[in-house]
Amino acid sequence: MAGQHYPTRQSMLQPAGSQQSQQEARHAREQMKTSGVDLLDSIVLQKIALEADAVNRSIDTVLAKRTPYFAEEISYNLRVIRTLFGESNDIVVRELELPMKEPVRAALIYLSSLVKREDINNFILRPLMDKKHFPPALSLEMLYQHLHAHLLPDGDFRTVSHVAEAVHHLLEGEALLLVDTINRGILIGVEAPKGRSVEPPNIESAVLGPQAGFTEQIQTNFSLMRQYLHSSDLRVVTMEIGRTALTKVAICYIDGLTNTDLIAEVRRRLAMIEIDGIWDAGMIEQFLEDNHVSPFPQVQLSERPDKTAANLLEGRVAVFVDGSPFSLIVPGVFTQFYQASEDYNERWPMATFIRFSRAVALFFSLVTPSLYVALTEFNQELIPANFAVAVASGRVGVPFPAVIEVFAMEVVVEVLREATLRMPQRLGQAISIVGVLVIGQSAISAGFASPIVVVVVALTTVGSFAAPSYQAAMALRMLRFPLLLISAIFGLYGTMIGLLLIFNHLLSLKSFGVPFLSPVVPPHPKEWLDTVVQRPLWLRDTRPKELKAEDQKRLGVDPATIWSNPTNVLEPHGYLSRRGLKHLVTARRATRGGQSGERT
Amino acid sequence: MSQPVAQQGVDNPENARKFKKRELGSWTIAAVLVSTEIGPTILGLPRRISTLAGTAAPMAILLGGLLGFLPLLGLWAVWRYYPELNFFEISKRLFGHTAGVVFNFIPILFYLWYGGLVAREFASIVVSAVLPRTPVEITLLVMLLTTAIAARDDVVGQGRMHLFYLPLLFLPSLLGMLFGLKEAHLSFLQPFLGNAPLRQIPAGSWAFYTTLRGIIIPLIFLPFLAKRKEAIVGLATGQGLVLLYDLLLMIATLAVFGVGELRQLEWPTLEYTKATSLPGSLLERLDSVFLAQWVIAVFTTLLTVYHASAYGLAQSFNLVDHRPLVTSLLPFFYCAAMAPPNLPILYQCITVTNSIGGILALLYPVIYLAVTLLKQRHNRGATQPQSLEIPYRSAVGHDR
Structure with a gap:
C-alpha cells in the first residue's frame, strides 16, 4: 500500500489548492507510476474508472485525468465515494460537524455490514461529537494532529490520499473519516469479527493430537500457524488475486529453511492467476498443480494447522485463501496419501502398523473388484x-x-x-x-x-x-x-496392464519437480523409513531430501545418545548397559569431585 | 533486461542436449540392464539351453553370462573417453555424421525387429495360456500401447521406471523358484559339466549369450549418471543380477524336470510355476499369477527397446524431443510382431535374430574401441580419458 503519503505539518499548513500540494500530488502520482509496486492500485483505478463511467458521467472529467485523490473539499470527496458505491444500501455516510470554534464539516463512511457498530459509536462518533474534547485554542492547522494524538484510540490509525486505496480498506471493514480542509482520508479499524470460532477439523479428524482446524477467516488461520510455529522465521506473505473481486491469498513458509526456488515458483504460479473471483483453496489448487489431467492430487489440502506446520518444517510451502478452511501444501507426494498427522504423535510401532493397514486399505479400494472379476x-x-x-x-x-x-x-x-x-x-x-x-x-x-x-x-x-x-x-x-x-x-x-498404466503415470508425475513417488523412486533409502514404515522421531534427523531444503538438519542431537540415554536411576544396582554404566560413573565422579572440593 | 531464467537453463529445449540432468545412480544402470535382459525369453530359456548343453546348462549360463559382459566392458571403455555423450552421439563423433547415422541405424532397426518379436512372443504365450478366445493381435496391441505411453518419458524418467520395477521383477520370481523346489531332485543336475563338456558347454554358452540384449541400452543412460565412477559398478551389478536370475531359474527347472522332460516342454518356466503352490493353499495354482507378474518383465524389456529406438532416431536426426517418434514407431513394431505367421517360425526368427544380435554385440565394441583408440593415438597427449571427477552434482541428492 502506498503508505508514504502521510501528511506533514508543512502540507497541513498550506492553504487549499496551493502550488506545493499540487506538486506533491503530482510527485506521488509519478512515484506510483514508476514504482510499479502498486499493481493493486492500478487495478482498482481501472475498476473505478469503469464503474464511474457507467454510473455517473459528471465526475468523468476528474477520473479522465486519473486523479482519484482526496481533495480538501469534503463535498467533492463525498460525491466521489457515493458515485463509486452507487445504489448500495449498506454504505453509510454519517455527516457530522466537529464542535470547534468554527464548526468543521466531517463525514464518517463505513459499510454497515462489515463493521462493529458499538466501536463506531463509542470510539469514533462519541469523541468527535463531544465539545469538551476540542479545546477552544485548537486551530484548524492543528486539527489533524489533535485527531491523531488525542481523539481516535485506534492502533491501526492510518491516512490515505488515494481514493482507490480507501475504497479497498472500506471493503475490508474499516471506517473512513473525511474532514473538510484535510486532503486525506483517515482509516480506522473497526472490523466486526467475522466467521466462526476455531473448531475441530471435520474431515481430517485425529484420535491423538490437536483438535483445532482452520476456519474461513484467513487472519484466524495465520494466528493458528503462529501458535504452532513460534518462530520469527515463519513468513506469511499475502497477495490479492482476482479481476472482479479481490481475494487475499497468502504464502506461508519458513525463511532460511524452505528452498528459495520453490517459493519463487509458487509465487510465480500464483501471480499468473487472473480470474474474476476466488473463494476456495480448491480453486487455487487447479491453477497450482503441474498435471491438469491426472486423477491424482499433486497439491495436498489440509484443514489441520499442526499438519501444515509439520509440512512447513519439512520444507514445503503452504498457501492460504481467505474464505477457505483449507491450506494448500505443495509439493505433494504419493506417500502423503496414507500418512496422517497423528502418526507422528504416536509411538512408532503402532504408527507403522496403522500406516500398513491404511496402505492395504487403499490398495484394496483400487483392485478388489477387478481381481474378483x-x-x-x-x-x-x-x-x-x-x-x-x-x-x-x-x-x-x-x-x-x-x-x-x-x-x-x-x-x-x-x-x-x-x-x-x-x-x-x-x-x-x-x-x-x-x-x-x-x-x-x-x-x-x-x-x-x-x-x-x-x-x-x-x-x-x-x-x-x-x-x-x-x-x-x-x-x-x-x-x-x-x-x-x-x-x-x-x-x-x-489387471496387470491397468496397474502398469497407473504406476507408469505415477512414476512420470511430478509436483514442482518433485517426483510423485519419491522417496521410493528416486530412492532415498534413509527416508524409506518414513513411507509405509514410521521411524521414531529421534531417527528423523534430516528433512526429506527431494524437497531440497536450504537447511537439511532436523535434529540437534545424535540419535545414539538418545538410544543410550536411559539410566536406571531408581534401581542403580540393577543391570546397566555398558554405555549406561559409563554414564553413571561419570555422573557420580562429577558429584563426588564437587563434594571433595567443598571439604578442602 | 537479461534473459529469463527459464531460457538459460535445462528447461530450454535448445539446451536440453547440452545439459544432461545428471541424477541417476548405479542402481538405475543395473535396473536398466536387468529390465532389458530379463524378458519373455526366460519362459523358454531352460529348454533352449538344456537342449544344447544338457546337464551342463548352469555352467553354460555362467560362462555365457561372463562372455556377455565383455561387449559391455568394451563399450564402457569407449564411453569413458566421451562421458558426456550417449551411444548415438558417440558414433557420430567417431565416424562423422553420415557414417555415424548408419552405425546408429543398424541397432535401431535391430531393436525395431527384436521388440516386435518380444511383444509377439509374450502375446502368444498369454493367448495360449490364459486368454484362448482373444485374438493375438489384441493382446499384442495392448502391450505395445502400454509401452508406447511409457516410452514418452525422458531418459531420467525411464531410469526411474526401471528402478521401480526392479524389485517387482525379481522378488516374486525368486520366491516362486523357492516354492517349487520341493519337487527337486539333486541327481537331475549331475554331471555338472554335462556328458560332453567340450561340445555342449560352448554351444550352450553361445546360445545364452545371444539372448542378452543390453549392450547399447545402458549407454543411453550413462551420461545421466551423477557419479561417473559408478558406471562400471552399475553395469557389473546389473549383469550379475541377470546372471543370478537365469542361473537360479536354470538350476530350479533342471532340478525339477530333468533334461529329458525339459526338452519336451514349450515353456518350461510356465510349467514350473504350475508345479509350485503357496503354503496354506491360498491359491490353487500359481501359473496365472506368475504370468501376470511376467507382464512386468516383458513390459520393461519392451520399454527399453522401444525407448532406445525412438531416442536413437531422435539423436541421429538431431531432434530435441523423441516423443513424436514414439507414436510413429508403433506401426513398425506391430508389423514386425505380426510378420512371423506362426509360433515355430516365430521361434526360428528369434533364434536367427539372437545370433545376429550376438555377432553385432561382439563387432560393435571392437570397432568402436579400435576407432576410439586410433583417434586417441592420433591426437596423442591432447586427450586422455576424461577425468572421472564430478563437475556437477544436483544440489542435494541424486538417485541411487
Missing part, C-alpha cells in the same frame, strides 16, 4: 477348490456376468455415498443404514448379486474411507472403474 470370469483355476464351490453356489441364479454385477453394485454404492453426503445430516445417517441393509440384502435375495460381490463392494468402499486424504481416496475410487473394465476384457493380464 478376473478370478471368477477368466482365471477360475486360481481359486482354491473348496472356495470355488462357494463362489459358484453364490452366483447360481445371478443372470449377469460378474463384471455387470460388480459394476452395478459399485455404482449403487457411489450413488449411496453421494446421497449420504448431500442429504441433511440427520437424514443422511438414516439413508446410509437403509441403503446398506436394504439394498445389499434385497439385491442378494432378488438374485441380482451374489453375496461375495457384496463383500467385495463393501471392502472397496470401506477401504477408500480409511485413507486420511479425501482427494486420494477419490482418485483411487475413480480409477477402479477403468481397471474393472480392462480386467473384464483381459482377466488378470488386463
Whole structure:
C-alpha cells in the first residue's frame, strides 16, 4: 500500500489548492507510476474508472485525468465515494460537524455490514461529537494532529490520499473519516469479527493430537500457524488475486529453511492467476498443480494447522485463501496419501502398523473388484477348490456376468455415498443404514448379486474411507472403474496392464519437480523409513531430501545418545548397559569431585 | 533486461542436449540392464539351453553370462573417453555424421525387429495360456500401447521406471523358484559339466549369450549418471543380477524336470510355476499369477527397446524431443510382431535374430574401441580419458 503519503505539518499548513500540494500530488502520482509496486492500485483505478463511467458521467472529467485523490473539499470527496458505491444500501455516510470554534464539516463512511457498530459509536462518533474534547485554542492547522494524538484510540490509525486505496480498506471493514480542509482520508479499524470460532477439523479428524482446524477467516488461520510455529522465521506473505473481486491469498513458509526456488515458483504460479473471483483453496489448487489431467492430487489440502506446520518444517510451502478452511501444501507426494498427522504423535510401532493397514486399505479400494472379476470370469483355476464351490453356489441364479454385477453394485454404492453426503445430516445417517441393509440384502435375495460381490463392494468402499486424504481416496475410487473394465476384457493380464498404466503415470508425475513417488523412486533409502514404515522421531534427523531444503538438519542431537540415554536411576544396582554404566560413573565422579572440593 | 531464467537453463529445449540432468545412480544402470535382459525369453530359456548343453546348462549360463559382459566392458571403455555423450552421439563423433547415422541405424532397426518379436512372443504365450478366445493381435496391441505411453518419458524418467520395477521383477520370481523346489531332485543336475563338456558347454554358452540384449541400452543412460565412477559398478551389478536370475531359474527347472522332460516342454518356466503352490493353499495354482507378474518383465524389456529406438532416431536426426517418434514407431513394431505367421517360425526368427544380435554385440565394441583408440593415438597427449571427477552434482541428492 502506498503508505508514504502521510501528511506533514508543512502540507497541513498550506492553504487549499496551493502550488506545493499540487506538486506533491503530482510527485506521488509519478512515484506510483514508476514504482510499479502498486499493481493493486492500478487495478482498482481501472475498476473505478469503469464503474464511474457507467454510473455517473459528471465526475468523468476528474477520473479522465486519473486523479482519484482526496481533495480538501469534503463535498467533492463525498460525491466521489457515493458515485463509486452507487445504489448500495449498506454504505453509510454519517455527516457530522466537529464542535470547534468554527464548526468543521466531517463525514464518517463505513459499510454497515462489515463493521462493529458499538466501536463506531463509542470510539469514533462519541469523541468527535463531544465539545469538551476540542479545546477552544485548537486551530484548524492543528486539527489533524489533535485527531491523531488525542481523539481516535485506534492502533491501526492510518491516512490515505488515494481514493482507490480507501475504497479497498472500506471493503475490508474499516471506517473512513473525511474532514473538510484535510486532503486525506483517515482509516480506522473497526472490523466486526467475522466467521466462526476455531473448531475441530471435520474431515481430517485425529484420535491423538490437536483438535483445532482452520476456519474461513484467513487472519484466524495465520494466528493458528503462529501458535504452532513460534518462530520469527515463519513468513506469511499475502497477495490479492482476482479481476472482479479481490481475494487475499497468502504464502506461508519458513525463511532460511524452505528452498528459495520453490517459493519463487509458487509465487510465480500464483501471480499468473487472473480470474474474476476466488473463494476456495480448491480453486487455487487447479491453477497450482503441474498435471491438469491426472486423477491424482499433486497439491495436498489440509484443514489441520499442526499438519501444515509439520509440512512447513519439512520444507514445503503452504498457501492460504481467505474464505477457505483449507491450506494448500505443495509439493505433494504419493506417500502423503496414507500418512496422517497423528502418526507422528504416536509411538512408532503402532504408527507403522496403522500406516500398513491404511496402505492395504487403499490398495484394496483400487483392485478388489477387478481381481474378483478376473478370478471368477477368466482365471477360475486360481481359486482354491473348496472356495470355488462357494463362489459358484453364490452366483447360481445371478443372470449377469460378474463384471455387470460388480459394476452395478459399485455404482449403487457411489450413488449411496453421494446421497449420504448431500442429504441433511440427520437424514443422511438414516439413508446410509437403509441403503446398506436394504439394498445389499434385497439385491442378494432378488438374485441380482451374489453375496461375495457384496463383500467385495463393501471392502472397496470401506477401504477408500480409511485413507486420511479425501482427494486420494477419490482418485483411487475413480480409477477402479477403468481397471474393472480392462480386467473384464483381459482377466488378470488386463489387471496387470491397468496397474502398469497407473504406476507408469505415477512414476512420470511430478509436483514442482518433485517426483510423485519419491522417496521410493528416486530412492532415498534413509527416508524409506518414513513411507509405509514410521521411524521414531529421534531417527528423523534430516528433512526429506527431494524437497531440497536450504537447511537439511532436523535434529540437534545424535540419535545414539538418545538410544543410550536411559539410566536406571531408581534401581542403580540393577543391570546397566555398558554405555549406561559409563554414564553413571561419570555422573557420580562429577558429584563426588564437587563434594571433595567443598571439604578442602 | 537479461534473459529469463527459464531460457538459460535445462528447461530450454535448445539446451536440453547440452545439459544432461545428471541424477541417476548405479542402481538405475543395473535396473536398466536387468529390465532389458530379463524378458519373455526366460519362459523358454531352460529348454533352449538344456537342449544344447544338457546337464551342463548352469555352467553354460555362467560362462555365457561372463562372455556377455565383455561387449559391455568394451563399450564402457569407449564411453569413458566421451562421458558426456550417449551411444548415438558417440558414433557420430567417431565416424562423422553420415557414417555415424548408419552405425546408429543398424541397432535401431535391430531393436525395431527384436521388440516386435518380444511383444509377439509374450502375446502368444498369454493367448495360449490364459486368454484362448482373444485374438493375438489384441493382446499384442495392448502391450505395445502400454509401452508406447511409457516410452514418452525422458531418459531420467525411464531410469526411474526401471528402478521401480526392479524389485517387482525379481522378488516374486525368486520366491516362486523357492516354492517349487520341493519337487527337486539333486541327481537331475549331475554331471555338472554335462556328458560332453567340450561340445555342449560352448554351444550352450553361445546360445545364452545371444539372448542378452543390453549392450547399447545402458549407454543411453550413462551420461545421466551423477557419479561417473559408478558406471562400471552399475553395469557389473546389473549383469550379475541377470546372471543370478537365469542361473537360479536354470538350476530350479533342471532340478525339477530333468533334461529329458525339459526338452519336451514349450515353456518350461510356465510349467514350473504350475508345479509350485503357496503354503496354506491360498491359491490353487500359481501359473496365472506368475504370468501376470511376467507382464512386468516383458513390459520393461519392451520399454527399453522401444525407448532406445525412438531416442536413437531422435539423436541421429538431431531432434530435441523423441516423443513424436514414439507414436510413429508403433506401426513398425506391430508389423514386425505380426510378420512371423506362426509360433515355430516365430521361434526360428528369434533364434536367427539372437545370433545376429550376438555377432553385432561382439563387432560393435571392437570397432568402436579400435576407432576410439586410433583417434586417441592420433591426437596423442591432447586427450586422455576424461577425468572421472564430478563437475556437477544436483544440489542435494541424486538417485541411487
